[in-house]
Amino acid sequence: MSVIYVLLSISLVVAVIFFAAFIVSVKSGQYDDTYTPSVRILFEDELVKTSPILKGRNTKSLKKLEIKKKSIKLKKRREHMG
């Protein structure tokens, strides 16, 4: 088969993939509101990460701390077993 068929079919497949992606994104409602995401994208970093119960504390670092504590406990246990 001539190389041109290969090239054509590759280009077609790529085009159709992009087209399908477009249809899927429209269907999922991504084009219904084209303004808000442009504002939303600028927020992420400034989020003050506190929740009503853990007032004033950073939940992410808290979780990390818990994980660390757990791993230390596990190590100690293993040492005991060993």
Place this chain on the structure above:
Amino acid sequence: MFYKTKAVHFCTRYRQMLRFVDKELCYHCGEVCENTSIHIDDKNFCCTGCKTVYEIFSDNGLSYYYDLQAAAGAIPKEVVCKYNFLDSPTIVDRLTEFSDGNLQIVNLYIPHIHCSSCIWILENLHKLNLFIRSSQVDFPRKTVRITYNSHEISLKQLVMLLTRIGYEPSISLDDFDNQKKPIDRSLIYKLGIAGFAFGNVMFLSFPEYFDLASSKTTGGEFWLNQYQDVFRWLMFTFSLPVVFYADRDYFISAYKGLRSKLLNIDVPIALGILVLFLRSTVEIIFDWGSGFFDSLTGLVFFLLLGKFFQQKTYSFLSFERDYKSYFPIAVTRITSDGKEETTQVHDIKKGDRLLIRNEEIIPVDAILKTGHARIDYSFVTGEAEPLKKESGDTIFAGGKQLNGAIELEAVKSVSQSYLTQLWGNSIFHQDKSSTFQTLTDSIGKRFTFSVLTIAFVATSYWLYRNPTMALNVFTSVLIIACPCAIALASPFTLGNMLRIFGRKKFYLKDTRTIEQLARIDTAIFDKTGTITSAKKSTATYEGMALTPDEESLLKNTLRASNHPLSRTLYQLLAEQNIMTLDEYEEHVGKGVTGSKDKSHIKIGSADFVGIPVPGSVHKTSVHISSNDLYKGCYIFHNQYREGLEVLFESMSETLQLAILSGDNEAEKTRLEQLLPKLTPLYFNQKPENKLRFIKSLQEKGRKVLMVGDGLNDAGALAQSDVGITISENISVFSPACDGILDASKFQQLNDYIKASKQAVKIIKLSFALSLLYNIVGLYFAVTGQLQPVIAAILMPLSSISIVAFTTFMTNVLGRKLP
């Protein structure tokens, strides 16, 4: 901590005293703080409401709200029983989008959404309540979609939470009655498909562009000759979804036009597309040439782009509202055994007893049973001042109670009430756009006719000269004459104009309205709320001059009163030092009394202060007596909008003007002074009268612009050729209309009308320009020399240059607008 805040408080006060700063702005809402301001964390707040919201936000780590945008908040309204109807499962069921017993999703319209702070706070609602799973703001529509755990937080609690932080959602009868319509995304799909096909076909046409003369018989590029058919059939395949799906609307519109014996612009477009497709297909089948698939897909793509551009852009505004958007969903009904229950408005029957609280809207025609009613009808009938009603009086639906709670007995159901009957008029069920012939359509008619003539003349000439060329010429003429550029001129000019107007706070429903606006010759204005300002009013004092002590006592007594007239008068009076009254009493429906040291003051109706009722009852006045001695009265006047005289003066040069008011004649003499001489003034006009008045003008062949604001104008707005509502706050209710004008831009109304006229001139100019292209193209077509490449160049070139021309011209026009 307490001492610290106190100290900070003292310091700021002291600093302000030193600097002679007399106005301080609220940190939360940006309003000017009056003397009652509160100071916390070195920040000023105008009221406890704003302070509370600030505390909620800062306690929950959401103080970033204030960093994003300064003073973005709103003063939270105090609601106690307003949302009791959200306890009813049937109502909740109608309002929510999704509910599986545990998880609920609701989409709420919040008029206050206006900046990035609003988006941020509403999308972080889960910080305020753990059981809110997620929330997503749609800024253009001013809605927020909230997913929450309905076992833990009910819809009512959610709405109360939003209200507490100053984001009160607007929930009306309309939300209850109308189920959510699915969003129509077909135009985006069509545009996507046409663009996809256009790009790929152009890409596949390149071999033909570069090696035009090549074919198997004449020699030429081997590669291209070898694979010519593959390329051509691929192009054919790409054009299929365009012809059978993307351009469907043009065929439907052309068919509809032909059936009603109307040659609209879509007829030559549909004909052009059809001929392009058929001729191209025939050409590749018989191997005569490459066809015009590139022009075909490009044409459809550009046309759809134009359509996309003139689509409605203000999704947060609704131009189709009726009384339902204004009415509440439910009211409180008193059952026969004296209990209160929430009832859906549609379920109210004749004879039901209803409890209407302060600031609530009366949903049905009723008889007042107990309580003193002061009903604000300004929105319904145009009367400027609230009406007093005593028990036994009939109260019409649509009024707003201003003075405490009242009990009513319903005499009609909602749909049969005086106000709602107006919507039974046939004018509300007519589609204005179907009866209006646009400029493009009227040009299209002549255009189609001449194109067909040229096609037949040229074909018969070639039949005589060289019959083999005849069909070629016939199809060429139809292809090249396809009025792509003409069809684009109007959407791009008007679409751009629509956006320019939008930036100037003049929001129009669609592009058709601009064309209509350019044609009007008569302008009718409503009075209350349209040419008068709803917020501001002025008062003049008549009688004995007040001593400084009396003035101070007057202002301080008014400060305590919540009566609308007291509030208005309080705002108008000069600043006084705050003092605590020894005694204060409010006599509902009559007036207030206050005393300090040995002097006391009575403020209220003439009857209340002890003088006979004056002759002119039309005028609203507040009488004052000090130490039982009658001093005088404040008489309130409507405050006319700034620049009214200038506007009417300039409009009267080109337009016939008239005032059509639902109010009484109290302001007649003042209006006569303000407006150009001999402007007709009509008073005491009922909503139906207004509608009929407009209709009678139209029957005389006039094109009428109606400018109004309230529900009482709804009929006139619908009947008129262009109905424009004036709104102080565009996000609150406005009746069905063609355009909404922000009250601050009222003076510019005539400039906007003039700009519309110029926009229509621009369209006519671009018609001339595109005709030039057509003549050039027709030369090639008629002489039988139309090559695909010429069509492929000429079509996009004409389209793009028309788009560039109209965009440039409208921007120049927009820059001139104030």
